[in-house]
Amino acid sequence: MVSVVVEQITKTFGQQRAVDGVSFAVEPGEIFGLLGPNGAGKTTSIRIILDIFKPDSGSVSVLGGPMSEAKKNRIGYLPEERGLYQEIPLERCLNYLVSLKGLSPAAAQERIEPLMERFDLTEHRKKKVKELSKGMQQKAQLIVTLAHKPELIIIDEPFSALDPVNTQMVKDLLMEEREKGTCIVMCTHQMHQVEELCDRMVLINRGKSMLYGSVNEIRRQFAEQDLLVRALNPIPDTIPGVVKVEGHNGLTRLVLADGVSPQSVLKALLEMGVALEHFEVATPTLDEIFIQVVKGEGAQA
């Protein structure tokens, strides 16, 4: 069963077309990136998926059909605007919010304790939420998102305010959830996290879907006609099929002539006696692809 199917959704606020014909599907056991610049329509799309907004047109299926009150307890949502009660102790706040997902206070407590331990929050459990640091509050919010063992997790900027150690901890947790077959939809502006974590993605710009598919496939589509090589002996200046040879971060970048394949250049290098240590087809980072697409230089539907 596909966890989320979004088909041709549109939403307009006044004159503003916030979402304009966006479609995508997310399977169980995958981490899916919902990406786009500020104001692209990501939060609006999430709110439509969660039935907070009705779309003007198009349809959404969540966990096998339309959203229902019962289904909301099978979803974990980490919203952009965080919703912890600031004036009460952390443990009470967590227990209350997790109980809202259909667990008894005792069952909620059983789920919360190991997560507080894992997130190094146990010693802070008696502190009022407002006395916790931003990173601690972020971790607490993640506990609320995950403790009821949702089948679908929708998270907006899960790594905000987290240091590298906590970021890694959250990444490990998300990868464990994926292993268990949970479906994870993640909004983030941190493209290197998407490269590391996401299986597939959609990139929205001005409400429209610009790129959709496997992260690796999208990166390959944008691969340049360049090779990055390093050798034990000097790399010749003139190589058949190569129009430019230049230094690049400790490697040598070979710019290929139109229509020349990386394999033919590899063969030429070996025939010229180059002792290769490193050979790769230069793949742009998602950051570079994001900027290229959003600036309108490489838009693909």
Ligand SMILES: Nc1ncnc2c1ncn2[C@@H]1O[C@H](COP(=O)(O)OP(=O)(O)OP(=O)(O)O)[C@@H](O)[C@H]1O
């Ligand atoms: N409730 C609303 N009323 C009016 N306009 C809205 C409303 N919610 C969103 N918009 C507009 O819709 C567009 C998309 O906003 P949205 O919040 O979905 O973007 P986003 O991709 O989540 O951006 P960010 O990365 O900055 O969070 C923006 O132009 C925004 O001003």
